[in-house]
Amino acid sequence: MIPQPLAIALATLASEDLACIATGVLIAQGQLGFTEGVLACTGGILAGDVMLFLLGRLAGATALQWPPLARFLPPARVEHAAQWINRRGLAVVFLSRFTPGLRLPTYFAAGLLRTGFWRFTALFALAAALWTPLLVASAMFFGQAALRAFFTHQGESLLASAALVSLALLLLQAARIAFSAQRRRRFSGRLQRLLRWEFWPAWAAYLPLIPGLLWLAWRHRSLTLFTAANPGIPTGGLFGESKSQILSPLGSAAASWDLIRHGLSGPARVAAAQEFLSRHNLQLPVVLKPDVGERGQGVMIARTREELEFYLHGMSGDVIIQRYVGGLEFGVFYHRLPSSQSGSVTSITAKTFPVVVGDGQTPLRDLILRDARAVCMAAAYQKLCRRPMHEVPARGETVQLVEIGSHCRGAIFSNGAPLWTPALEAEIDRISKLHPGFAFGRFDLRVPSAEDFRSGRNLQVIELNGVGAEATHVYDPSVSLWAAYSAMYTHWRLAFEIGAVQRRRGAQPVSLGTLLRLWRQRPGIRSPGAVQCVPAHTAQAATPTGARRDRDLEIQAANR
Numbered sequence: 001m002i003p004q005p006l007a008i009a010l011a012t013l014a015s016e017d018l019a020c021i022a023t024g025v026l027i028a029q030g031q032l033g034f035t036e037g038v039l040a041c042t043g044g045i046l047a048g049d050v051m052l053f054l055l056g057r058l059a060g061a062t063a064l065q066w067p068p069l070a071r072f073l074p075p076a077r078v079e080h081a082a083q084w085i086n087r088r089g090l091a092v093v094f095l096s097r098f099t100p101g102l103r104l105p106t107y108f109a110a111g112l113l114r115t116g117f118w119r120f121t122a123l124f125a126l127a128a129a130l131w132t133p134l135l136v137a138s139a140m141f142f143g144q145a146a147l148r149a150f151f152t153h154q155g156e157s158l159l160a161s162a163a164l165v166s167l168a169l170l171l172l173q174a175a176r177i178a179f180s181a182q183r184r185r186r187f188s189g190r191l192q193r194l195l196r197w198e199f200w201p202a203w204a205a206y207l208p209l210i211p212g213l214l215w216l217a218w219r220h221r222s223l224t225l226f227t228a229a230n231p232g233i234p235t236g237g238l239f240g241e242s243k244s245q246i247l248s249p250l251g252s253a254a255a256s257w258d259l260i261r262h263g264l265s266g267p268a269r270v271a272a273a274q275e276f277l278s279r280h281n282l283q284l285p286v287v288l289k290p291d292v293g294e295r296g297q298g299v300m301i302a303r304t305r306e307e308l309e310f311y312l313h314g315m316s317g318d319v320i321i322q323r324y325v326g327g328l329e330f331g332v333f334y335h336r337l338p339s340s341q342s343g344s345v346t347s348i349t350a351k352t353f354p355v356v357v358g359d360g361q362t363p364l365r366d367l368i369l370r371d372a373r374a375v376c377m378a379a380a381y382q383k384l385c386r387r388p389m390h391e392v393p394a395r396g397e398t399v400q401l402v403e404i405g406s407h408c409r410g411a412i413f414s415n416g417a418p419l420w421t422p423a424l425e426a427e428i429d430r431i432s433k434l435h436p437g438f439a440f441g442r443f444d445l446r447v448p449s450a451e452d453f454r455s456g457r458n459l460q461v462i463e464l465n466g467v468g469a470e471a472t473h474v475y476d477p478s479v480s481l482w483a484a485y486s487a488m489y490t491h492w493r494l495a496f497e498i499g500a501v502q503r504r505r506g507a508q509p510v511s512l513g514t515l516l517r518l519w520r521q522r523p524g525i526r527s528p529g530a531v532q533c534v535p536a537h538t539a540q541a542a543t544p545t546g547a548r549r550d551r552d553l554e555i556q557a558a559n560r
Helices: 004-014 016-028 034-058 067-072 075-088 091-097 103-112 117-150 154-179 181-195 202-220 243-253 266-279 305-314 364-370 374-384 422-432 450-455 481-504 512-520 545-559
Strands: 257-260 286-290 300-302 319-323 328-335 344-352 355-357 398-400 412-415 440-447 460-465
Touching: 004 016, 004 034, 016 034, 016 117, 034 117, 181 364, 181 374, 202 481, 243 257, 243 319, 243 460, 257 266, 266 286, 266 305, 266 319, 286 305, 300 305, 328 422, 328 450, 328 481, 344 422, 344 481, 355 364, 364 374, 422 440, 422 450, 440 450, 440 481
Parallel strands: none
Antiparallel strands: 257 319, 286 300, 286 319, 328 344, 328 440, 344 412, 355 398, 440 460
């Protein structure tokens, strides 16, 4: 049987923190002496630190190619640690012991840089000698207190140990957050996502609406009546609809597009894309998106030939290639009773694409975390952004984080109601009537300027969504929770009412069983990824700075 101290030392190689906490619990229960436990933990931790150093010294860059190590030590983290060592010297080894998340890359980088072995070993030993007793003693103290307060019978020691380990892990996580600026910012972002309506997941946002939806279903004697609101769109546009079939009736009101079938080979798809560009006398960039997709999934703006080929070779399913339209982007929700000659615009959303500004010193990752709003979606921005997170933007350089107008992919939505005009509503009404089977949903539009938008001029439809669409102005932080739910319920009420009229005219809602079957059969999207983050000089055409500023000032003035 392995001696207890040796088992503890070996356990630190798997998880230092958990081994120290478990040691503290054993000491609290009288099964191990304090000195013996601390020495076992310290010896194991020191051995692990030296092993990391030697791995960096002996194996270096070759070790980073080993998949298990590459998972925990991506090159960007090692490079960041190496820069830190070069800037601050040997003291970083001591500091990294007390800074969660830095020890592994820092000690490896110290060996990689061929720094002094004995000097670093001495610092390893000193840091471990200070950190380990503190962690073990904390677990022991809380272990003794909890055992006395909550457990009085010896037979409950296993339950006590589990409770103590859980408590210690919670305290350790709190300490990690407290001692790491990045963790504090990430925690702040997660907290804001819980408190701010606009970041709630869809299932949580719609839970309070369920009683109202059930009332509407009972009143109209159909759970799925809303699917009849748009007879010309399968399921009324709830999900799974073909974008190409919806855009076809709109003609020139929609930005030029073409459908590239999935049965073609990769080179044939690229040739079809080139033919589309030649036919419409277009240059890159172009918009690429799956013919069947939701919430911006799989959408990409291809700005180079390489990006175009990468997408078309990697994306499964039918793909729409569409002319890239510069300017401002808006979402306009519209409805029309089938018995009425004209309809109404019930929601306008102005979309802004978030940016961060470099200072010549701060990595992109930290610029995102420091931004009061971007921190709430830091994980999404870091996942979607193709620029390396450790890259340091130049002073004054503007980095646009996303350029797809989807809220779940990071676009900022604001209430554009002040931009409503009779001329805008009349033009939206005219466009909607181009699609004979459409009466309820949202247009996603691009337009050169806010003045063009108000006047109903030069509108280009990039997408049309049916009953599955939302009145997205509710995601404006200035819209109260009550106002958001009121708007959401109103739109669902309209969907049921329009569906009722369409049913009297002969349209049949999709049955609940069929709807569930279609939901299960929805095609998945295998996307090769998308370029979402571009420098300002390549994104100016997407959202002109002056136009965006004018639009924001106009909305702010109207709200005042």
